Structures are given as C-alpha cells and as structure tokens.
Amino acid sequence: MATKKSTAATIYDVAERAGVSHQTVSRYLAGYEGIRPTTRERVAVALKELDYRPNLAARSLATSRSHRIAVLTGDLLAAGPSRTVQGVAEAARAAGYVVDIIGFDVDDPSSLTEVMDLIRSQDLAGVVALAVSDSMHDAISRLAIDAPLYLDSGPADLPGPVGQSFNAVGIQLALQHLIDLGHREIVHITGAMDYLAAKARVNGFEQLIRERGLRAHPVIEGDWTPRSGYAAVTSGQIDPAVTAIVAANDQIALGALRALDEAGVRCPVDMSVTGFDDIPEAEYYTPSLTTVRIDFQQQGTYIFNALMAQIRGDERPETGAFIKPQLVVRASTAPPS
Amino acid sequence: MATKKSTAATIYDVAERAGVSHQTVSRYLAGYEGIRPTTRERVAVALKELDYRPNLAARSLATSRSHRIAVLTGDLLAAGPSRTVQGVAEAARAAGYVVDIIGFDVDDPSSLTEVMDLIRSQDLAGVVALAVSDSMHDAISRLAIDAPLYLDSGPADLPGPVGQSFNAVGIQLALQHLIDLGHREIVHITGAMDYLAAKARVNGFEQLIRERGLRAHPVIEGDWTPRSGYAAVTSGQIDPAVTAIVAANDQIALGALRALDEAGVRCPVDMSVTGFDDIPEAEYYTPSLTTVRIDFQQQGTYIFNALMAQIRGDERPETGAFIKPQLVVRASTAPPS
DNA sequence: AGTCGGAATCTTTCCGGTAACAAAGTAGGT
C-alpha cells in the first residue's frame, strides 16, 4: 500500500525505512549484485512502500550523464519528419530515454545559437538532427555540441546516414514499376533540393533511368509541398512525350494529380503518377495513389539505435540497418495508352 | 575570445576568474539588482570569456523547479494534434522552456503507469495532455501528478479547455455557409466520439441545426480517418435527401469526397462537402476543399499560456483566449442543384 | 582461538547550482 506523502521519497527516506544506508539503496537501484538477500528484500519493500521514484536531475548531476536525447528539427509539420520524430520518440521511450523536441527556424541559421545554448545547458545523452537542409547541415555540424550527434543529412554522394538509406531504392521501386507497365518517358518532381532526402531520390531516379537506357528528362524542382507539385505540372516544364510522373513525396503527387485533373489530363489513362511515403491519405486521393511505403517507425528505431551506438562509443557503423521500402500499387498508375 | 576548455565552466570557475564568490555570480545570473557596477562588469566579462552555460540539472535539483514541460499525447500522427504540439513547443521555447514529448498507447490505459513514472522522475514544471480520449481523460486525471496539469479534454457540456474553444463556432461557420448557399438537408460525419473535440463539434452542429429549424439528420460516426469518411458515405447511412456533408476534419472529408466520386455523385454539384482544420493538402483535394482554418500555432500558445498560468498559480482563468476559426471557401461547396 | 581476505555495508565527498545567514563595506546623521 503506497503511503501518501506530500514530498517525494528520496533514497535517504528509503534507506531509513529499510534500516540501511542510502548507499545500499543506491546500489540496489543500480542492480549491484553483492547485497545480502535479506537486505535486498528490506530495501525492495521500503522502495515499494514509499513508492520511490528517482530524481533524474540529481542523478544526472551526479553522473553528468542523462537519459535524455534531443531531436532537433526544422519542421515538425511535414509528414515525413513528423512521423520520423514519432518513431524516434517511441524507440527512445522503450529504451527508457526521454525526448526533448527542439525546433529551429529553417530560414534563420542564427536561431541555432539559442538552440545551442539550450542543448549545452541540458546535459543530453545525444542529439538527433532530422530534416536538415544543407545550409543547416553545415551550421549544425559546426555547432560543437559535446554530446554525440546524429545528423540525418550530409553530402548525397556518400552512403549517407542510416535514416536515409531507403531513398534511392524506394524511388527506384516506383520507377521500375512504371517501366514494367511500359512507360518510357518518365519525369521526376523533386523535393526541396537542399535536403539530402531529395537529392538521394533524384540520384536514385537518374541512375535507374541511365541503367535502363531511357531518355533523361530533366527533373523538375519542387519543395515537398502540394503547391510545388501543382506548379510543376502547370508550369509547362513537362515534355509532352512524358507519360508518367514520379513525385518525391505524396503531397507533391497530390498537387500534380490536381493540376492534371484541371488540365483535363486523365490519370492514370493519360498520365501515371507515383508518390512516396504512403501517408494515410494517399489511398483516398483521386485516383488512389500508387506510392512507396516507408516504415517510419522502423526508421525512428534505426536512428535511435545509431545514436545509442555513438553514445556507447561503438566503432562498427551498424551496417545491417536498412529500411526496406515497399511498393504499394493503387490506381494512379497504368500502362501508357 | 572564448577559451576552449574540455569541461564546461561552472559558476565557481566564473567566480574565481572574476575574483568574486560563486554566490555573486549566481546573483548576477538571477538578475539581482544589488551588485556594484564594477563587480557586475567583472562577472559579465568572466561569464563571456568562459562561455558559461548553466547546468539545468543542478539548478533544477537546487530549486526543485525546472523549465521543462511534458506534452503527453496519444498520437502525434494525426494532423491536428501534431500541429498543436508544434505550436506548444514553439511557445514554450520562446518562453525558455523545453518540451518533452511523451507518447502513450491510446489503446492501453496501463501504459500510463510507465508514463506516470517518467513524469514523476523528471521534475517537470507542468504537463500538457493533448488529444486525449475520454477513457484516457479519467485515467490521466487520476494520475496524481504533482505538477500542474493542463488536460485538453473533458466533459463536452462544460465550457471546456481553452485549447478546444473553437470547435462549436468553427463547425457552425461551415454549417452556416452551407445554409447560406441554400442547403437544408445536411449531415455531419463525426470524429472519434470519445474525443472532446469530436463531441464539441457535434454539439455545435446540432445546436445550429435546431436554431435554424432544419431537419436533424442523425450524425454518422467517424474516427478522424479518411477511411471512416469513406465508410460513412458508402455505408448507405446518408439520407437520399441530403445535399451537403459537414465533416469533422479534412481527412474525413477526403474519404467522403473519394466515396462520392466512386459513386458517381458529383461534388459540389450533387453534394457539397466541408472539412475542418485546413491542412495544407486540403486546397489540392479534388475538388479543392471548403474548410475551416484553425490557427494551431495560436492554439499552442494559448495552451502553453494556460499551463503557465496554472504554474504561476493565477486564479483568473484567462477568459479572453479564443482561437477564432476562419471559413475558407473553395470548390467543394455550391448551392444545391 | 587467532588471522586473513573477501563480501557487505557505511561514511564521506562531490556534482553545480540556490537559499539563508553572516560579515564586511559604505554612507548619512550627530
């Protein structure tokens, strides 16, 4: 039966109740083996009776380590990042870590100064930076945070962070699907090009186009938003020969779908469209969107694990982690007519 | 010129450098007035030279108060809540608070036990619970958290939390718009009915229907998802006389739009549809969705302020805060034909 | 029985701040 006390119980309270020293309680909590069973039992009982909860501030002060990680992100609003954050948060919680969300202004690198102060004040176990543009990438990597930092961005020509490993393969899944349907003239609408994810998708797209020996239509630059997908189609940049569009995410695909509809171009009869992410709404677009499903939950887990590996100081870069994208065929793709 | 030191500077380091006692430094940091200008200057210089950052764990331990709040939420994925969280996080950051995101399993009230432990270990300044269903509402309010708690849920018959004040007015904006267009047979597809937001929208809807003396079609129960909007239309629950649908959010509207399209019912010619939230995609649905825009940023600010008021122990419940919803007329509504 | 050594437990110190109290320093009034 938990005793109601106005102030939270400390290890001293527990120790007194169990008739031992506070250090013994501390050892018990740390899982130390060498405690006599009778003593152990007394401590356990006292702990339960007082409904003891450790004070994390005190622990963190004493050890100068915490079980808290920060997620730095430019926008939580975008569907992808927000789900990734969710995934990281869940993985972190399962591992007994708490996640601080720290936002910064994507357009203002100087806002990082505040962020930096915040991070340095917090003794964090680690920091994850998600959805980071190139300019921010440099600013962040210069940040000289003393905690391990997992940066989900970087040059597109390197293998890249584990959290971004699926981009090329994913986009190729969509592209190959269109090729299999018989399409030969295919164009890509990109995400915001200062994001690694966008560049990786472009690279994946162009690589497969080359491998298959297809005509390389210049990509059309978008910025992840439906608006940019709409603009890409209405801007007249698309070669009339094109019969299929590979959008860098579902929102762009939505915008494109809408523009096609307004222009009287039927999807999928006259033009096929694929998305990326498989957000819950994608199935209900008109027509239902063929897209590539990403397991953001798993992505979050991988990212968290990668950070934990850094925290523990592991050397091996955990090569096995790869998020397997999955093609979801719905009604927005069909053979060219 | 900041001196590079391997370990972070403490107030003791600063004190030594400035030739004063650490307490004087502490006073300076606390903004205490009674410090001689010359001393003040020396401290300021030392502070800057050592690039001092306070250790929040130590401060929190000493004061048993922290500048950290937790946001408890069932799902970050849903568009509304995630944007609200974003808003709260931003308001909190502006006020110098850090936000911990704590997720729990909506379907498993026992997961709250863990959450509870987490919260109690963290010495938090306050807790915000968002997107809370009724069952969770009870579980959470029983949680006996010693920090101030802002619960964004509750009985639908009370005025309700400030964060939810816009529901009735917002839905009535949509409904009145349809009435103005000449619609008389209007049905509502609800959100998940164990959420305050869903109930408040239903109440607002039914109230205005009564006031205008219109036929009260029974509401069709949804769960915020596009799937449920789709199901509501295809299930045949809608009276053939109905000429307009008021959906509880944009996703539901999307599902409905899709079902109507498949059934060959033209929107807005044969059926008008309104959404709620104005997510960025809504404009690009087919047809472009008439909806009610909610300023989630502002909502987040209000919620944060409400929590801060509780933390400070203010009595007056800050009655002035109201998020003004805004009707956004697009192409999914038209006079009945 | 006396000793030795490891196991179990206790005591002290520290982490980096804040709070309360004590002690200087300073100025004004007589």
Add this chain to the structure above:
DNA sequence: ACCTACTTTGTTACCGGAAAGATTCCGACT
C-alpha cells in the same frame, strides 16, 4: 570621528543521487 542602517559580498548548508574509500562482518584456514 562614531554609530546606525543599508548595501554589497562572502560562507555555509542543502537539493538527491553516485563514486570512492573506509569499515565492519563473516567464514575459512592455520
């Protein structure tokens, strides 16, 4: 110049844990 009353600054204790060193306990062995 002396005392009083503020001002300014310094000292010490404390928050709740963890780490390190000190101490007690206990059984095995001589």
